[in-house]
Amino acid sequence: MRIGELSKATGVDIETIRFYEKSGLLPGPARSDNGYRDYAHAHLERLAFIRHCRALDMSLADVAQLLASLDTEDAEQLAQVDGLVEAQLARVRARLASMLALEQQLVALKARCDGRHHLHPHAAGSQACGVLQELVAAAHGEACACHEALMKP
Structure with missing residues (x-):
């Protein structure tokens, strides 16, 4: 699928998709014969994951760590996921108190x-x-x- 289709399917702006690619959160797509970017279903799933994490107000650094945890079988890295969520919860609670x-x-x-x-x-x-x-x-x-x-x- 093209970037516009990916954008429409996920609700993520085209420029944001390009930013995620440049920052390494989203792998670059293959190119079709005519040079257009050709996004696969895996891109859609990964972008939906990123979007959901961002909706939970997670930082891009935290999203990157979560994505790395998805791509690994390292038990130590997987164990860090709980800590990351706990830290985000603490930040949300602090903001609630502030509000x-x-x-x-x-x-x-x-x-x-x-x-x-x-x-x-x-x-x-x-x-x-x-x-x-x-x-x-x-x-x-x-x-x-x-x-x-x-x-x-």
């Missing part, structure tokens, strides 16, 4: 908004908006509502 903290910060910041978006007679522009006041204060290095919430027990 929860971010959610708390945004909730605290949103609480500064009274929902009324009109100018107060004695407040000019951003001074009338609690959210903007907090963001300006934080930009000046002052404490802000969104970070105070994380420091409270």
